[in-house]
Amino acid sequence: MRSLRLFRPFAALCLSLLLAGCGSGASSSSGSSPTTGGSGSSGGTGTGTGTGTGTGTGTGTGTGTGTTPTTSVTTAARLLDQATFGPTTTEIANVQSVGVSGWLAAQYALPQTSLAVIPATLPAQCPTTPQTCFESEFWQTELSAPDQLRQRIAFTLGELFVTSTQSETAFVMVPYYNTLAADAFGNWRTLMEDVTLSPAMGNYLNMIQSAKPAAGQHANENFAREMMQLFSVGLIKLNIDGTPQVDSNGYSVPEFTEAQVQAFADAYTGWTYATSTGTAPAKFPNTTANYYSPMQPVDSAHDTTQKTLLNGAVIGTGGTARGDLKVALDNLFNDPSLPPFVCKQLIQHLVTSIPSPAYVSRVANVFVNNGKGVRGDMQAVLTAIFTDTEARAGDTNAAFDGGHLREPMLYLLSAMRALGYTSTNTDVTNLYAYAGLSNYTSPLGEQPMRSPSVFNFFPPEYVIPGTTLNAPEFSLENTASVNLRLTLANSLSTGKLTGFSTDLSKTSALGVMAADPGAVTDALGVLFLHGQMPAYMRTAIVNAIAPLTDYGQRVRVAVFLILSSSQYKVMH
Known part of the structure; x- marks a missing residue:
């Protein structure tokens, strides 16, 4: 949200860190790099990704006939930021082609990607705890599964119906997470019962083995x-x-x-x-x-x-x-408070920390009745969330006040997806090569399904101190985490994620494009900022990378400056 821009990295510090960290080298790699058409900064004219070209104020709206996209670059990228673990060039072009409703319908129809059951005899990659295996399964699925919407909703539900490997075995977490994914597009009432009867929840909140109490007493509450x-x-x-x-x-x-x-x-x-x-x-x-x-x-x-x-x-x-x-x-x-209580939190996790009462009301009314007399229809609710005028207002108005801070796991995953990171594991017996990604989010206060309490990593009602601004994810943000995000941005922009690689060298698609500093800045602006990079930011990045003679270094410096910016850290 625009009003959440309460912090901005010191430009001189960021640039000096980047020039020191990126000067020598290219990211090595077997990973693929994104290619994209440029997009104008806010106030400029954008060229759409994929097929066709677009015009408009930083939105890349398609015009013409034939294969011209029907949906703008900005709409496509913003939807993917809200409904997946991050936009990619391919998916931006896909949404442009089929439209918001078409993309949602296709995602609803995809089969579920399930996390693999952890063997009872733990493999060599997690010899002492199944948690390592579970987290590897989580990261691999969220990074690469085609049913991105289902997985993003399962992730969100896991932060609403909290259980945690802080206090129970990860063996139980795989079937629990798969249950959340299976129910993501079903009915909320089914989800309530499946969560209630899951051994994960039964263990976590003591319902399992809760027997009738003695006369005059009550059961575990x-x-x-x-x-x-x-x-x-x-x-x-x-x-x-x-x-x-x-x-x-x-x-x-x-x-x-x-x-x-x-x-x-x-x-x-x-x-x-x-x-x-x-x-x-x-x-x-x-x-x-x-x-x-x-x-x-x-x-x-x-x-x-x-x-x-x-x-x-x-x-x-x-x-x-x-x-x-x-x-x-x-x-x-059937209680009247349930639809607004649930729908407001779904909106906060997926679209904006500060939904208007009118937005909550519109979605909650769909929860009450999907138009066919059905209460709790999740497909109808999710469609209402993503297609609401408030969710889509930022597609055409870059100044619209909405969004939320990217929590650490979303920050890492979205950057990796945009930059085309892939695993470097070549050992066919190592089925758990993704677990190391937890090392990058743990210092920032998050690891998959490892909440410190039933109240999640951050409470939905958190207000930034000294303000009246409801901003849940900001409860994880402090002086230390700000600096640690800079470190993570540096690792991502220099290809230094252990066990993973991408190509940001001078011979990569982005490196070749970096012969024109403006073009590569615009391309990254599509991937990371929905083609809505502010003009002053674009100018600053272009001026910072233009003197660099290594085109790969131009890419890496530009990526760092974007990833460390408040414009990216806060998902608009």
Whole structure:
């Protein structure tokens, strides 16, 4: 978002670091490099990527007939920034060709890329912990899987329905993440139940092995509380636009009481590990872990007392574990606060930290009814998020105030995808060659599915100190992380990611293009800044690289200056 440009690297420091780090050399490599048509800076005339040319104020809008793109470079690149792990030249051209709706439809139709199950006998690449294997699977999938939209939504859901390898084995994380990906385009109610019954969540928030309590007591409240507070309805009642409901005195109205937390906790009792064949065990608890099948009920361990849920709903006495769980989840799913609570957070993760109430309302209303009387249709909700006028406003108005800071994992992945990084692993027995990427995001406060708490790496309500600006990802930003991002930008721009390579040499496609400093700056502006590089920034980069005689060095310096800029760090 434009108002998040509260930091800007000192230009002299950045340039001196770059000239020192890039002067000697080309990135070696077998990796492929992007090629792209130039795009004008904001205020200039852009040439579209792929086929056809475009005109317009920094947007590359296609004109003419035949193979001319129907969607602008800026629209295509911005959509890919929002809905994938980063634009590539090929995908920009694809979106230009088929349009926003066509690209979304094609992504919905793609089969799921699943993370591979970690062998029970750990391989040599992760001999002491399965976490290394899981993280390698994660990085490889997010970097290269064709079903980018599904994977990006699974990633987002993993930050909403938080579980973490900080406190549980990574063996369980592969099936959990695959479940999130499988449900990404389904119905939210299905997702709620699949998450609830996953052994990952059962372990993480103590629902597994939670038995009916003794008379006068209540079951473990951990999952029941977080399912309401963090995963479904929130702490206070919401209007459809996400704003708080208030009472006659102007105070926010609480969404639930402690008694209701206890009621839900009792409703969730009686669940344990499935047998090896995925069926319910004969006895409770089953202590033989099965990480790959949903938890199963044992009714003798289920609380059968009456339970009062939200909005006066009552579970009568004598119910079964499965029946009571259904009533409890239906109660949450149909609560009026759930659509705005869920939709606002999805928008924050995918499009902008500061969605207007009107934007939240439009998407939440689609959640309530997809136009065919269906509540919770994720395809309809996601389409509404990405095609909303507020999501697309920045396509034609570079000054539109929206966006969010790239969290560390998105920052790394989007830069690697844009620059065409590939693995240098040639050992066919090494199936886990991507794990080392965690070393680059861990210092910045993130590793895949390793949140420090159930509140995720950053809370959705975080406000930048000294401002009133809601900017969740900025809770990870501090003096140390700013400098560490400069270090990561240097590694990315010089091809110094251990185990990976790209070609940013003078003989690469970008290197050849760098014979014209303006052309290569514009090409990088398409990949990284949607063809909306401010004129002053373009001038500064062109002036910085023009004196360099090594065309590869021109590329590397330009890449560094873009990656270290606030214009790139904040996804607009």
